[in-house]
Amino acid sequence: MSVWTLGINHTTAPLDLRGRFAFAIDQIEPTLRGLRESLARRPEATLLSTCNRTEIYCAGGRSELDHTMEWLAHRGGVSPALLRSHAYTLENDQAARHAFRVASGLDSMVLGEPQILGQMKDAVRAAEDAGAMGTTLHQLFQRSFAVAKEVRTSTEIGAHSISLAAASVRLAGQLFEDLSNIKVLFVGAGEMIDLAATHFAAKNPKAMTVANRTLERGEKLAGRFGAEVMRLADLPSRLHEFDAVISCTASTLPIIGLGAVERAVKLRKHRPMFMVDLAVPRDIEPEVRELSDIYLYTVDDLAHVVQTGKDSRQAAVAQAEVIIDAGVQNFMHWLDQRRSVPLIQQLNAQTDEWRATEIARARKLLARGESVETVLEALSRGLTQKMLHGALAELHAGNADNREATAQTVSRLFLRGNLPQEQKER
Structure with a gap:
């Protein structure tokens, strides 16, 4: 394996x-x-x-x-x-x-x-x-x-280390002179959005809103930061209200489309909008990047920012x-x-079988009235013969070189501390 x-x-x-x-x-x-x-x-x-x-x-x-x-x-x-x-x-x-x-x-x-x-x-x-x-x-x-x-x-x-959430705040600070004057929308309520909201909240923005498909979960996150909560379905009609949008959901398709952002830009009279798509797959259609007054960043775009200090x-x-x-x-x-476990299991199974055979034979001898000493002698002899049979057979088989290799292995396995001096020196 x-x-x-x-x-x-x-x-x-x-x-x-x-x-x-x-x-x-x-x-x-x-x-x-x-x-x-x-x-x-x-x-x-x-x-x-x-x-x-x-x-x-x-x-x-x-x-x-x-x-x-x-x-x-x-x-x-x-x-x-x-x-x-x-x-x-x-x-x-x-x-x-x-x-x-x-x-x-x-x-x-x-x-x-x-x-x-x-x-x-x-x-x-x-x-x-x-x-x-x-x-x-x-x-x-x-x-x-x-x-x-x-x-x-x-x-x-x-x-x-600079997280993706912290990098988002740093980029927003390059676009807006004062982050305390912006309104921030967080789309989603997972761990990444939680981190992003924590970093933005430290800058005391004018307003923070959480949009989530499940209102209850959105309310729980919003409550921690004193933010407003809204349904995800209301996002297209309210998108223009926000200066910064941070999105990270588990949606398999984009939830913020080009048309919705185009309408938001017109309603904002072309005031810049900062957008960060932290989701994989994307939450925001990539064509949004081509719009004037829109500054869209993906997780890959943040790579350069988060490398700061790496050296x-x-x-x-x-x-x-x-x-x-x-x-x-x-x-x-x-x-x-x-990798040795199967072999160990086979050895244990084999020895259990030998032991069961010899115990059964010993019980028969005792039942026939044999002395305990005679039964113990037969039991021990039977076990040792079974354990040594394979090794002894190998020692008598094969050519001289094979027998020599087998002899060393058998000595190492069975004699241990009693190895001949010449084998210890090897």
């Missing part, structure tokens, strides 16, 4: 392609079930999907990787060749190293960002609910979380990589040991 990863992320695939393979957290469980049902051996599997990446982790055979590539391409509505040109596949130690780097924030658009760790834990829980999490992947991810914790407590990898954290990255390397070595050692 091997461990492998198949994925795309912000460094290998454009935004619109990533959008085809974005899965909301409530989609992960049925998606994993569908993947495993399409595979003959039903391997362990976990699906991680965020704004910047979609990755499938599996513990299974190498042939299952090729099938998964085709399955995922079909699911995203693209050709396997197109997906393959943007995807990466990693196996065993490289897959483990990648998982540890992702959990530690080293593979994120925002170096050291903490949100990815929570997203990985959510993905693991979803895999457990789908019955797709086995011993191997459980070990991989638990070790990932432990490594991530050590990286964050032992290095400065997360110090002064100063390279020493922390080097420290983190050392921690990760140690974690990878420990996981691979555990994985190598796991």
Whole structure:
């Protein structure tokens, strides 16, 4: 059995392609079930999907990787060749190293960002609910979380990192002289919008409004910031009221179209509007970018902003990589040991069978009136003969070279501390 990863992320695939393979957290469980049902051996599997990446982790055979590539391409509505040109596949130690780097924030658009760790834990829980999490992947991810914790407590990898939400505020500050004079609309009520609202609230904008499909959830978020709440259905008629729009929903199709923004621009008499689309797939139609007086940014556009200060954290990255390397070595050692489990199970089953046979024979001897000493002697002799039979047969078989190799192995297994001096020196 091997461990492998198949994925795309912000460094290998454009935004619109990533959008085809974005899965909301409530989609992960049925998606994993569908993947495993399409595979003959039903391997362990976990699906991680965020704004910047979609990755499938599996513990299974190498042939299952090729099938998964085709399955995922079909699911995203693209050709396997197109997906393959943007995807990466990693196996065993490289897959483990990648998982540890992702959990530690080293593979994120925002170096050291903490949100990815929570997203990985959510993905693991979803895999457990789908019955797709086995011993191997459980070990991989638990070790990932432990490594991530050590990286964050032992290095400065997360110090002064700029989140996408904070970057949005920084860009808005470049467009508007005073953020306390603007009205901000937040579309959605998830974690990313929560972070964005927190950063904007620190600038004391004139007004903040939350638009969400579920009014109750929108009210809960709005209440924390003293913001207004409105229904998502009212967004087109009220869009012109806002100077800044930050959107991040789980919609599979854009919810802010070109026509609605064109009408808003006219009603605003061409006053500039700042828009940030943090969603994957997109919440805002890309053609909106072409409109005058509209400043639209996507998650990929924010990449340059969030890289600020990255160079100063390279020493922390080097420290983190050392921690990760140690974690990878420990996981691979555990994985190598796991490969011996079937043999160990067979040995235990065989010895249990021998033991049961000899105990049954001993009971018959006792029932016939044989002395306990005689029965114990027969029991011990019967067990030792069964255990040594295979080794003794091998010592008498084959050519001289094979017998010599067998002799060394048998000595190492059965004699241990009593090895002849010449074999110890070898």
